[in-house]
Amino acid sequence: MNNGMKSEVVVITGASAGVGRATAQAFARQGAMVGLIARGREGLEGARKDVESLGGKGLALPADVARYDEVESAAAAVEKEFGPIDIWVNNAMTTVFSPFREIKPEEYKRATEVTYLGAVYGTMAALKNMLPRNQGCIVQVGSALAYRSIPLQAPYCGAKHAIRGFTDSLRSELLHDQSGIHLTMVHMPALNTPQFNWCKTRLPRHPKPVPPIFQPEVAAEAIVWAAHHRRREVYVGRSTVKAIWGNKVAPGILDRYLAATGYDAQQTREPVSADRPSNLFEPLPGDPGAHGIFDAEAADRSIQFWETSHRPWTALAGVGLAAMACFAYWKRIR
Ligand SMILES: NC(=O)c1ccc[n+]([C@@H]2O[C@H](COP(=O)([O-])OP(=O)(O)OC[C@H]3O[C@@H](n4cnc5c(N)ncnc54)[C@H](OP(=O)(O)O)[C@@H]3O)[C@@H](O)[C@H]2O)c1
Numbered sequence: 001m002n003n004g005m006k007s008e009v010v011v012i013t014g015a016s017a018g019v020g021r022a023t024a025q026a027f028a029r030q031g032a033m034v035g036l037i038a039r040g041r042e043g044l045e046g047a048r049k050d051v052e053s054l055g056g057k058g059l060a061l062p063a064d065v066a067r068y069d070e071v072e073s074a075a076a077a078v079e080k081e082f083g084p085i086d087i088w089v090n091n092a093m094t095t096v097f098s099p100f101r102e103i104k105p106e107e108y109k110r111a112t113e114v115t116y117l118g119a120v121y122g123t124m125a126a127l128k129n130m131l132p133r134n135q136g137c138i139v140q141v142g143s144a145l146a147y148r149s150i151p152l153q154a155p156y157c158g159a160k161h162a163i164r165g166f167t168d169s170l171r172s173e174l175l176h177d178q179s180g181i182h183l184t185m186v187h188m189p190a191l192n193t194p195q196f197n198w199c200k201t202r203l204p205r206h207p208k209p210v211p212p213i214f215q216p217e218v219a220a221e222a223i224v225w226a227a228h229h230r231r232r233e234v235y236v237g238r239s240t241v242k243a244i245w246g247n248k249v250a251p252g253i254l255d256r257y258l259a260a261t262g263y264d265a266q267q268t269r270e271p272v273s274a275d276r277p278s279n280l281f282e283p284l285p286g287d288p289g290a291h292g293i294f295d296a297e298a299a300d301r302s303i304q305f306w307e308t309s310h311r312p313w314t315a316l317a318g319v320g321l322a323a324m325a326c327f328a329y330w331k332r333i334r
Pocket of ligand 1: 013014015016017018019020037038039040041043063064065066090091092093094114141142143144188189190191192193194195196209279282283284
C-alpha cells in the first residue's frame with residue numbers, strides 16, 4: 001500500500017516469467033494493482049491469477065516491448081483501468097547465447113530492440129504519464145553484465161550497458177529539471193529464471209547462469225525495495241559487487257579470466273540443439289512461471305542485499321566488530 005492510503009499502480013514489462021513474474025507477485029503481496037506486459041497469453045494469464053490470489057489486482061496486457069505503439073497503448077490501458085501509474089519496471093529481455101561471429105544481423109537487431117529499446121520505450125511511455133504529474137518511479141532491471149561483459153552474450157551485454165548509458169543521461173535531465181520522478185537501476189546477479197530454456201542459443205550445451213545463482217524472488221525483493229527508496233543504483237549479490245568493482249580495478253585481468261572460464265561456466269553438461277524453439281521473435285506457448293531449472297543450486301536470499309538495504313544496521317554491526325577487535329588487541333598487548 002502507498003503510505004497506507006491507496007494501492008500502488010505498477011507496470012512491469014516481461015511480467016509473465018522469471019524476474020518480472022516474481023516481481024508482480026511481490027507487488028501483489030503489498031496489495032498493488034499491476035499492469036502485466038509480455039507477449040505470451042498463457043504466461044500473462046498465469047501472472048494475472050498469481051497477482052489476484054496474492055491480494056492485488058492484475059491486468060494482462062499483451063504487447064511487444066520492441067514496438068513503442070504497443071507499449072504506449074498498454075500504459076494508457078493501465079491508467080484507464082487502475083489510475084495514475086506510480087511505478088514502472090523495465091524488465092523484459094531476450095538474447096542470443098552464441099559466439100558473436102555466429103550471430104545473424106537480424107538476430108542481433110531483434111535482441112537489441114527487445115532488451116535495449118524495450119527499456120527505452122517503456123521509459124518513454126512511463127514518462128509520458130508521469131511528467132505531467134511530476135511524480136513516479138522508473139526502475140530499470142540491470143545486471144552485473146551492464147558493467148562487466150562476458151563472452152557468448154554480446155547482444156545482451158551490449159543492451160544492458162546501453163540501458164545504463166541512456167538511464168544516466170536521462171537521470172541528469174530529470175535532475176536538471178528538478179523533476180519529482182525518480183529513476184533507479186537494480187543490478188542483478190545470476191538468477192534461476194526460464195531465460196536459459198527459451199532464449200536462442202548456438203552453444204553446444206544447455207545455457208546456464210554463471211554461479212552463484214539466486215532465485216528470482218531475491219531480484220523481486222530488490223526491485224520492490226528500490227521502487228520505494230531514493231537510491232541511484234542498487235547492487236544485488238556479492239558476486240555483482242565483485243564483478244562491478246573488479247572490472248573498474250582490473251578489466252584486462254577479467255578479460256583473460258573470462259576467456260579462460262566464461263565458456264564452461266555458462267553451459268551445463270547437457271547437449272542442446274541449435275534449433276530448439278526460442279522466444280526471440282515470437283513468444284513460446286505455455287505458462288513458464290518464475291523459476292528456471294536451477295532450483296537445486298539457487299540461493300533464496302542475499303546477505304549482501306540485506307546489508308545494502310539496512311545500511312544503519314550494517315554500519316552499527318561494523319562499528320561493533322571494530323570495537324571488539326580493538327578491545328581484543330588492547331587485551332593482547334596489555
Ligand atoms: N536470469 C538472470 O540470470 C539475470 C541476471 C541478471 C539480470 N537479469 C535481468 O532480469 C530481467 C528478466 O530476465 P529473466 O531472466 O527473468 O528473463 P526471462 O525468464 O526470459 O523472462 C523474460 C520476460 O520478458 C518477456 N519478453 C520477452 N520478449 C518480449 C517482448 N518482445 N515483448 C514483451 N515481453 C517480452 C517474456 O515473455 P514473452 O516471451 O511471453 O513475451 C518474459 O516475461 C532482465 O532485464 C534481465 O536482464 C536476469
